[in-house]
Amino acid sequence: xxxxxxxxxVYPGANLxxxxxxxxxxxxxxxxxxxxxxxxxxxxLARLLNGLLRPRAGRVLVDGLDSRDEQSLVEIRRRVGMVxxxxxxxxxxxxxxxxxxxxxxxxxxxxxxxxxxxxxALAAVGLSGxxxxxxxxxxxxxxxxxxxxxxxAMAPRYLVLDEATAMLDPVAREEVFRQVLDLRQAKGLAVxxxxxxxEEAVLADRxxxxxxxxxxxxxxxxxxxxxxxxxxxxxxxxxxxxxLGKILRQAGLKIPANCITVEELARALWKLVSRK
Amino acid sequence: xxxxxxxxxxxxxxxHHLDPRAKLLGLFLYGVALLAAPTGASAFLVGSAAVPAxxxxxxxxxxxxxxxxxLVIFLAIIFIFQVALTPGEVMATIGPLxxxxxxxxxxxxxxxxxxxxxxxxSLLMATTDPLALADxxxxxxxPGQRVGLPAEELALMLTLALRFVPTLLEEAERIMRAQVAxxxxxxxxxxxxxxxxxxxxxxxxFRRAEGLAEAMEARAYRGGEGRTRMRQLSFQAAxxxxxxxxxxLAAGTAYYRLRFGG
Numbered sequence: 001x002x003x004x005x006x007x008x009x010v011y012p013g014a015n016l017x018x019x020x021x022x023x024x025x026x027x028x029x030x031x032x033x034x035x036x037x038x039x040x041x042x043x044x045l046a047r048l049l050n051g052l053l054r055p056r057a058g059r060v061l062v063d064g065l066d067s068r069d070e071q072s073l074v075e076i077r078r079r080v081g082m083v084x085x086x087x088x089x090x091x092x093x094x095x096x097x098x099x100x101x102x103x104x105x106x107x108x109x110x111x112x113x114x115x116x117x118x119x120x121a122l123a124a125v126g127l128s129g130x131x132x133x134x135x136x137x138x139x140x141x142x143x144x145x146x147x148x149x150x151x152x153a154m155a156p157r158y159l160v161l162d163e164a165t166a167m168l169d170p171v172a173r174e175e176v177f178r179q180v181l182d183l184r185q186a187k188g189l190a191v192x193x194x195x196x197x198x199e200e201a202v203l204a205d206r207x208x209x210x211x212x213x214x215x216x217x218x219x220x221x222x223x224x225x226x227x228x229x230x231x232x233x234x235x236x237x238x239x240x241x242x243x244l245g246k247i248l249r250q251a252g253l254k255i256p257a258n259c260i261t262v263e264e265l266a267r268a269l270w271k272l273v274s275r276k
Numbered sequence: 277x278x279x280x281x282x283x284x285x286x287x288x289x290x291x292h293h294l295d296p297r298a299k300l301l302g303l304f305l306y307g308v309a310l311l312a313a314p315t316g317a318s319a320f321l322v323g324s325a326a327v328p329a330x331x332x333x334x335x336x337x338x339x340x341x342x343x344x345x346x347l348v349i350f351l352a353i354i355f356i357f358q359v360a361l362t363p364g365e366v367m368a369t370i371g372p373l374x375x376x377x378x379x380x381x382x383x384x385x386x387x388x389x390x391x392x393x394x395x396x397x398s399l400l401m402a403t404t405d406p407l408a409l410a411d412x413x414x415x416x417x418x419p420g421q422r423v424g425l426p427a428e429e430l431a432l433m434l435t436l437a438l439r440f441v442p443t444l445l446e447e448a449e450r451i452m453r454a455q456v457a458x459x460x461x462x463x464x465x466x467x468x469x470x471x472x473x474x475x476x477x478x479x480x481x482f483r484r485a486e487g488l489a490e491a492m493e494a495r496a497y498r499g500g501e502g503r504t505r506m507r508q509l510s511f512q513a514a515x516x517x518x519x520x521x522x523x524x525l526a527a528g529t530a531y532y533r534l535r536f537g538g
Contacts, residue, residue: 047490050494052490052493052494073496073498074496074498077493077494077495077496078496081494082494084487084490084491084494086484086487088443088484089484089487089488089491090487090488090491091439092435092436092439092488092491092492092495093435093439094406094407094435094438094439095407097506098407098435098506098507101506102492102495102497103495103496103497104506105503105504105505105506106495106496106497106498106503107496108502108503108504109504110504111504111505111506111507111508114504114506115506118506134439134442135439136442136443136446150495151495154495154496
């Protein structure tokens with residue numbers, strides 16, 4: 001369990017806090033989406049979860065380990081894996097296999113174990129066979145899957161994706177996103193998705209909306225999406241499917257408010273048609 | 277490509293398979309032998325020890341030539357200066373210059389030292405994966421860690437540089453296109469013309485470095501201490517044999533120099 005308790009964070013030299021009094025809990029295996037406009041503190045929150053940033057006030061506990069405790073940092077970072085936005089800045093080694101090995105080498109594991117875990121992680125993200133390829137010869141989607149493998153190899157319990165699909169084209173974005181959901185199923189990982197794509201956010205178990213460093217909304221996506229006024233003041237728009245559902249409702253069709261995917265909306269429409 | 281010097285040519289030869297540490301130490305011993313050789317002729321004899329290694333490595337002659345071509349003028353200048361400016365027993369006179377026996381000897385000696393050292397170094401680079409080379413360098417420097425030499429960090433810097441050269445080249449190309457689209461011209465090699473390329477490239481490199489540092493920290497990097505490595509190096513019989521030969525060459529040449537003067 002990750003517990004964020006009354007956390008305030010101020011960047012050096014800044015007047016306003018990037019985060020102010022944020023509290024939340026993330027359970028093992030949970031899929032949480034954190035959204036909000038630019039500058040709302042999403043990425044700051046992500047960096048607090050794995051101890052890259054330490055809170056000014058309040059505390060962050062990862063399975064009971066306090067991120068302010070230097071001794072716990074390595075274990076916290078093993079447990080909370082993080083994939084960043086820019087695929088080119090987070091790959092550190094000159095070949096695919098060496099890159100996956102990097103985190104394991106930092107943990108001080110014996111070489112035989114490292115080789116085993118590298119192979120398993122590459123297989124899990126479908127990059128087996130590319131072990132000796134240099135990262136700059138991979139596609140954008142492959143680079144992000146490689147970054148994912150580097151994190152997975154460390155056997156984390158929580159996976160933080162900080163806009164990890166934002167720099168990819170739509171096909172690659174879908175590819176990486178599916179991969180993450182599959183891995184969550186297979187390994188029981190908790191996924192913390194930092195995103196400004198509402199279409200991705202609505203697929204989470206729980207959705208958190210940040211605005212100007214404060215948590216303004218929290219709950220199942222279908223409920224959060226009903227708070228349209230609050231969403232609008234946070235600068236967020238309904239995803240297309242929900243907007244369409246809303247228009248249809250206003251036109252008098254009996255579409256339930258919790259249709260968030262294309263399939264759900266299609267099913268609801270089908271039900272309406274077949275009732276007549 | 278201009279940067280052919282030090283290029284790696286993948287292969288499966290015995291030389292390719294030698295431990296990078298053995299090859300680095302071998303190059304060092306070869307250098308010692310070249311420096312210990314007292315005469316031009318002996319230096320050529322010592323230097324030619326690299327020839328069987330090149331043949332074993334199966335490197336094409338054209339590749340060797342391309343490695344050494346940039347050196348030709350440099351070598352010629354060294355040779356001419358040594359020959360022309362060393363006083364001694366005059367063998368011939370060309371205009372104002374006197375060709376001396378000692379000059380010829382020193383000229384050949386200097387020529388042999390530079391030529392064969394570059395040849396051997398490019399043989400090392402051509403037959404060793406840069407990553408293995410960085411690894412080998414790290415292991416060799418590791419004893420120096422006790423006196424504060426950051427061997428792990430140096431090796432990491434080397435591999436990071438290897439990792440980011442292609443990325444920064446791509447970036448440079450992108451910036452160039454963007455600047456050309458804004459009316460910049462990159463014709464001519466004046467520094468002033470390169471500023472619109474160099475400054476954005478530097479800014480982006482620093483930004484990348486920041487992101488990279490963050491990503492490394494997120495993957496539990498905390499310096500070289502307590503790190504293990506996936507790549508293991510192991511000395512085989514061939515490595516010992518190779519070092520034995522290189523050691524014999526260095527020792528033999530040093531003995532020859534002490535015995536017969538220089």
